[in-house]
Amino acid sequence: MILLDRVTKKYSRSEGEALNRITLHVEPKEFVIVVGQSGAGKTTLLRLLTCEERPTSGKIIVGGIDYDKLKDKDIPLLRRKIGVVFQDFKLLPNKTVYENIAFALEIVGATNREIKNTVPKVLGIVNLKGKENNMPRELSGGERQRVAIARAIVRQPRILVADEPTGNLDPKHAWDVIKVLEKINRYGTTVLLTTHNQDIVNKLKRRVVTIQGGKITSDRAHAGYKQ
Amino acid sequence: MKRHLVTLWRIITTGTVNFMRNIGLAIAAMAVMVVTLTIVLFSIITNATFTNTISQITGKIDISVFLKDSDTPAQTTLVIAQLKKLPNVKSVQYLSKAQALQQYEQQNAGNEQLVNAIDETSNPLPATILIKPVNLNQIQNIKTYLTQPAVFALQSDAPTYSGDREAAINKITHATDVLREIGVFAIVIFTFICALIIFNTIQMAIFNRRDEITIMRLLGASTSYIRGPFVVESAIYGILSGVFSVLIINAAFLAASNALQASSLGLLDINYANSYFDSHFLSLLGIQLALGIVLGVVSSVIATRRYLKFKTK
Numbered sequence: 043m044i045l046l047d048r049v050t051k052k053y054s055r056s057e058g059e060a061l062n063r064i065t066l067h068v069e070p071k072e073f074v075i076v077v078g079q080s081g082a083g084k085t086t087l088l089r090l091l092t093c094e095e096r097p098t099s100g101k102i103i104v105g106g107i108d109y110d111k112l113k114d115k116d117i118p119l120l121r122r123k124i125g126v127v128f129q130d131f132k133l134l135p136n137k138t139v140y141e142n143i144a145f146a147l148e149i150v151g152a153t154n155r156e157i158k159n160t161v162p163k164v165l166g167i168v169n170l171k172g173k174e175n176n177m178p179r180e181l182s183g184g185e186r187q188r189v190a191i192a193r194a195i196v197r198q199p200r201i202l203v204a205d206e207p208t209g210n211l212d213p214k215h216a217w218d219v220i221k222v223l224e225k226i227n228r229y230g231t232t233v234l235l236t237t238h239n240q241d242i243v244n245k246l247k248r249r250v251v252t253i254q255g256g257k258i259t260s261d262r263a264h265a266g267y268k269q
Numbered sequence: 270m271k272r273h274l275v276t277l278w279r280i281i282t283t284g285t286v287n288f289m290r291n292i293g294l295a296i297a298a299m300a301v302m303v304v305t306l307t308i309v310l311f312s313i314i315t316n317a318t319f320t321n322t323i324s325q326i327t328g329k330i331d332i333s334v335f336l337k338d339s340d341t342p343a344q345t346t347l348v349i350a351q352l353k354k355l356p357n358v359k360s361v362q363y364l365s366k367a368q369a370l371q372q373y374e375q376q377n378a379g380n381e382q383l384v385n386a387i388d389e390t391s392n393p394l395p396a397t398i399l400i401k402p403v404n405l406n407q408i409q410n411i412k413t414y415l416t417q418p419a420v421f422a423l424q425s426d427a428p429t430y431s432g433d434r435e436a437a438i439n440k441i442t443h444a445t446d447v448l449r450e451i452g453v454f455a456i457v458i459f460t461f462i463c464a465l466i467i468f469n470t471i472q473m474a475i476f477n478r479r480d481e482i483t484i485m486r487l488l489g490a491s492t493s494y495i496r497g498p499f500v501v502e503s504a505i506y507g508i509l510s511g512v513f514s515v516l517i518i519n520a521a522f523l524a525a526s527n528a529l530q531a532s533s534l535g536l537l538d539i540n541y542a543n544s545y546f547d548s549h550f551l552s553l554l555g556i557q558l559a560l561g562i563v564l565g566v567v568s569s570v571i572a573t574r575r576y577l578k579f580k581t582k
Contacts, residue, residue, distance in 0.1 A: 092487065093579075114579045121489030132484045136290045148279055149490040151272055193488070 043201060043232045044068035044091065049100030051086050051256075060086040062256040063100070068234060070200070073227045075243055076236040078253035084236040085129075087253070088205045091234070092126055093117050105200055122150050125194030125231070127204040131186045133178040139165070139189050140174040146193045160196060168192045168222055184215030191219065195226050202226060204235045208242060220246065280494065284501025294474050295506060301470045302510035302565075305463040306557055307517050312459045313553065314518070316452035318542040323445040327405060330438055333429040334398040334415060338366070340423050345396070348420060352400060355414060357407050362399040369394040395425045405442040464564050471503050471568035475576075482576040496573045503569035507561030514561075515554050522546055 044066065051061040061083045068074050078084050089095045091104060093112065102109040105123055112120060133142050143164060144157045152160070165171050168188040178186055187207055194202055204223060208216035220242055227233045237243065243250055252260040288295055336345060345363065352361045364372065370392045377383045387393065402408045414420060415428055475482075478499075485495045522543045546553065 094487065117579055118486075118489045118491050121487065126487065128487075132487065134481055134484055136287055136478075136481065145485075145490075146488055149485075149488060149494055151276070154275070 043070040043072070043105060044234065045101075045103040046087075046090075047101040047103075049090065049097045049102060051083075051090060051095060052098045059098075059256045061090070061097075064253075064256075064258055066251065066258065066261070068232060070232055071227070071230050073224070073233045073246070073248045074235070074251060075246060075248050076234065076251045076253060077238060077240075077243060078236075079238060082253045083256040084238075084253055085205055086256075088126075088203050088234070088236060091203055092124060093120055118149075122197065123199060123201070125197065125199035125202040127187070127190050127194045127202070127207045129206040129209045131178070131190045133186055133189055133193075135178055138175050138177055139170060139181070142178070142189055143193045143196050146196050150197060164192045164196045167195070167225065169218070182215070183210050184212070184218060187211060187215070187219050188222065191222050191226075195231070198229075199231060201232045201234070204233065206236055206238070208237060208239055213241070216242065217245075276494065277497075280497030281501055284498035285505065287498055288502045288505050291474075291478075291502075294477060295502070298470045298474045299506050299510050299513070302467050302506055302561060303513045303517070305466045306510050306514035306561055309456070309459050309463050309560065310514050310518050310553060310557055312452075312456050313556070314542050314546055316456055317545045317549075318538055319448055319452050321541050321545070322538055323448060327442060327445055328401075330405060330441070331429075332400040332402065332408070332411060332415075334400065335395040335424055335426045335428075336398065337423060337425045338395065340396070344423055345398075348423065349398060351414065352398065352411070355410055357403045357410060359401040359403045361401075364397040364399065366392050366394055366396050369397050405438065406446070460560070463560070467561075467564040468568040468571070471506070471565060472572040475499060475569060475572040479576045482573060486577065486579075492577050495577060496570065499569045499573050500566050503565035504562050507563070507565030508558060509561075510565075511554070511557035511559075511561035514557050515550075518546065 045068075046064050046066040049061055049064045050059050052059050064083075064087065066087075076084050076087065086095065090097055090102060093109065096109070104120070107120055107123075134145065137145060140161055143161050147157045147160060162171070162174075165174060168191055170185060170188055170192065173181065173185065173189075178189065181189065187210070191204075191207065194204075202223070207219050207223070211219065216239065223233055223235060224246070249261070249263050251258060334348075349361055349363055352358055370387065373387060373394060374384055400411060402411060412428075415424070482495055482499075525539060525543075
């Protein structure tokens, strides 16, 4: 589902590699946790997957799409296939909760009826019923993150990428968010989650990839991991 | 087809809703647009008024050809017919001796001494041909015709358009031509400055919301679906600013019409300006709307471009 082959990313000539010859293979329906200190290269990895950045060298294939052959005009099409949850939520400030989630459907050309049927269901999954008409600024951090997740899953993507989705949340809300990601994974979505929260890693019992200084230093299934 | 219409409808409604939700930013941007569009409208009306005043001045200038009393009607008719055939001749009018006297009496109705002086003698005024040229700067062909020996022999005196008078009239026509050019130049300059100011204003408004564009890009929205609502919003700015600028000028005329009734400020005839505004109301409104919409739309298309680019390397 996700294949990175000897991928290197350098932001400038003077600096070192943000990612150094990373090779990673993620199977469909897998739940992979990427851990590492701040600056280790986790976010760069996700930015490469969403084509916010292009690799300096190496090959990336996601959902059968070879990024080397991807033209600028096709990037939106790729992004529509991947659900992304950002650490800083990235909600549209001038849209309500409902509109933020509906927007993800509008851009793929969903009909009004599809939007009306789907958005309330997704709001139910992330426990945000009753908050449809709130603006993002009226929500707590945990609620905003759940809106971001709802927006990422509403198109039922085959791949969901979550960049430190619990980074700004207290433990209770953080765990709520993780439970939603687990639920989505059970429905068949491949999930790639980055975190530096050891508690979450221990509780989830999934495959863990560790990045340090731009290199993968370990890639192992958690002791309690069942595929 | 239906899908395209749904998308278009979503873009329009989103743009309108965004306009309402960002009303503070919208008012700030529109305030600047209203001021600049008002200046452009003012310069258009001022230019029309100047042009009118200039036309009135130059319209009064004609060439009078004084005929001898001994000229036969056939000779006069021939001269008039030949004059009419000349290029750059707008009209040719013949005044007989009696008509010339009548006109003289009318022109000097307030001065009895002058009128009586003429009445006491037999009519000394010559029959006159009045020639109005199309363009005062290009009357050389008329002058050449009038100075032909055969034609000159029929004249009792030199034509009015000669000597010192000619020099004075030339100065006036030169000055009016310069004023006309300044008027057109002012409109062009004001419109250019207006375009720059509006572009910067909309660029600032979009700069404030660049994060929204980035987010929409990350979610996979197409360029047109991101840009569309911004274009609609800017078009709304343009429409409202155009209407407001016309309303402001209208209000200014209403306020000024009482205070400046029948008065004029040098070359700026307020009454003419008012009537010009009234008679051209729809076309002026159209110009302002078109200017507002075009500048708004073009500015928003250019301003969103930089935030829509992908990082390709």
